[in-house]
Amino acid sequence: MKLKNIAILLFAVSAFTGCTKLEEDLHGQVGSGGVGSDDVPALLNATYVAMRNPYYGPYGWWALQEFPTDEAMVPTRGGDWDDNGAWRALHLHRWQSDHTRIHSVFKDVLGVSYAATDILQYSPTPSQEAQARFLRAFAEFSILDGWGQVPYRDPGENVTQNPRVRQAQEEIDYLISELNEVSDNLPTERVDRVSQDAAKMLLMKIHLNKGAFLNRQSPTFANEDLQEVVRLADEIINSGKYALTDNYFMNFAPNNGQSTTENIFTGENIGGESSATGMTNMWVATLHYNQNPSGNNGFCTLSDFYNKFEESDVRRGGEYPGVTSVSGVRVGFLVGQQVNQNGENLTDRRGNPLAFTPEVSIIERDQNHLEVAGIRVIKYPIDYANGSTSLLNNDWVFYRYSDVLLMKAEALLRLGQSGEALNLVNQVRTKRSATAFTELNEDLLLDELGREFFWEGHRRTDLIRFGKFLDEWQEKPASDPKNLLFPIPLNQLGNPNYTQNPGY
Structure with a gap:
């Protein structure tokens, strides 16, 4: 049994790195004949663990969300931190399709999606299935955000075949349908596992960013998407389960999975x-x-x-x-x-x-x-x-209650309801001992998002949505619109289902 469990975990981990000979061999050894419903808890746990590589820490998805922005930089210090200019390229928006960090993050995030998909062929319980499908949606949202097109496979599909690829509109529709379908079967009692409220927050992010994902140079915001953000936010707010913490940094401190009322979804x-x-x-x-x-x-x-x-x-x-x-x-x-x-x-x-x-x-x-x-x-x-x-x-912090309040505030501001939006922003600012605003506009709100979520891996997405990502800022000139998307990594382009993003 011990050897079998090791094989199961190796099989899951092999999927994280894409199609390799090891993966093919393991798929043949422990495929449908060696893994069953009794093994789903181990596979699900392995998928949660797989989230660590691309998401926990500053070298994965976080790096791509922070270093191309106005809130983080890696200076070359003499001979230190040169790395062939890779860090400078991120801040200066000079990356190309062979950038090693962009490649490794794409691979690792995609691995989470494939590992979660694999679980679905082994007759999971409704709760296990819902968690796997959420984790897949979470990873696919990152790929949509970064690359604008999302590869996917069906459960049990031959891994030697090229994955199909959804473009932005199809992927958005899929994610919304998927999350609405699984939400009721998700757990409700833990913040260090996916939950119904985490699904609501991911849906909020999809609706809020939908216009930017479909037109990154000139984002638009449909009223029905903004109203859905408000509706979902109200469900979380009215549950009474969450509140802003008195000590801001307690949200990130040791034991933060249990000691704060603000965190909604963390990585354990x-x-x-x-x-x-x-x-x-x-x-x-x-x-x-x-x-x-x-x-x-x-x-x-x-x-x-x-x-x-x-x-x-x-x-x-x-x-x-x-x-x-x-x-x-x-x-x-x-x-x-x-x-x-x-x-x-x-x-x-x-x-x-x-x-x-x-x-x-x-x-x-x-x-x-x-x-x-x-x-x-x-x-x-x-x-x-x-x-x-x-x-x-x-715990690694994915979602916090202040994000619910500020996403609702942004939706209301874009709907023309600036008074209610101002009250929500000031609710956060007052708790953080900052002076209350007397007015609210997009520039003030974008700055507030920066203050509240600095170094949490939000900034690139926010700057794109607010139309500021290509601007000149400290140690960076104005940049080309091609940088609104990362390039599909060179080693992925053998798959004819990809279309390289414009400008690369």
């Missing part, structure tokens, strides 16, 4: 037992070598984005229990002189004060500045209790 990590090891990169990739934990001194935000926050806004961050007292590291934005747990000033590797500066260039050459250039970001409070194992207790 169990401290010391089972966790996405890539979660550690949420702080390692941004902290300096001489901080605790020792970082790789890479990722930063930009001063123009940081300056969107007023001083009273708790989302800017500060000291955090169990973090600052252990290491001196604060949560939120790290700017200025950094200290250890005793309040003693830290230095960089050359002995200069470790004082992070708002000033940063996409290529840093000054040896006395390159290690401290750029404001650093700690969105997930560090789990020191489990740090030695890299098996952390911070």
Whole structure:
């Protein structure tokens, strides 16, 4: 039985990487003759685990959602973080169809879709089937968002055959139908598994972004889609199950799957037992070598984005229990002189004060500045209790209640109901100790989305929907409309069902 379970898990994992010889062999060994309904729980759990690679941490889908935007950048620091210009290409919108990050994310997200699809041939229970179909829809939504066309297979279909491909309108119609069909069979009791409310939120995102997915250069918003966003939001709001938390960063802290009323859908990590090891990169990739934990001194935000926050806004961050007292590291934005747990000033590797500066260039050459250039970001409070194992207790946050409120606000604003929209935005701002707005327009709302969801992998989608993604911003010139979509990776184009996106 142990060997059989290992084979099942290998079979699921093999699907994540696309069609390989290993996959074909395993499909022949443990296909319909070796896997049955008794194995569905293991396969479903393996699909949840498969979500970790593309989604948990800063090197997968998050990287494609953040680095091409105004809120994140990876400067080249002397010889560090050059990587043949791959990071610079993301921020400057200069990627091509052979970009390794774009390829790997496409492959890993598609793997989740195929793994979820595979479950459906083994007679799952209604709840198991609904969860698998949601996970497939979740992954397909990301592919639609990033690439505008979505490959798919039917359950049990021969993996050596080229997958068919849905274009945007067909995929949108499919996702809406699929989620409406499975919603009633989804669980209701856990935030670290998919749920009925998670399905409502994904439907809200589809309806809100539908016009942008169909016309990225000039998004339009149909009243019926906006009204559906409002209707779904009201169902979640009126359930009374969720509320904005008093401590913003608790939503991302260890044990956040159980300790907050705001999270609606998270990816489970169990401290010391089972966790996405890539979660550690949420702080390692941004902290300096001489901080605790020792970082790789890479990722930063930009001063123009940081300056969107007023001083009273708790989302800017500060000291955090169990973090600052252990290491001196604060949560939120790290700017200025950094200290250890005793309040003693830290230095960089050359002995200069470790004082992070708002000033940063996409290529840093000054040896006395390159290690401290750029404001650093700690969105997930560090789990020191489990740090030695890299098996952390911070769940990855997919959906929060504030997103429900602000999606409803955006829909109402686009429907011309700015007064009610303003009240919802101020509900969030007041909880975050920010000054209430006296008016609301699209520019103010887009900035508020940035403040509320910074470094959560939202920004690219929001900028496209608001018509700002091609604009000039800090360390990036205005860019070509082709960049509204990522290119289909070169190694996928052997499938004649794909059409390479325009401009590539």
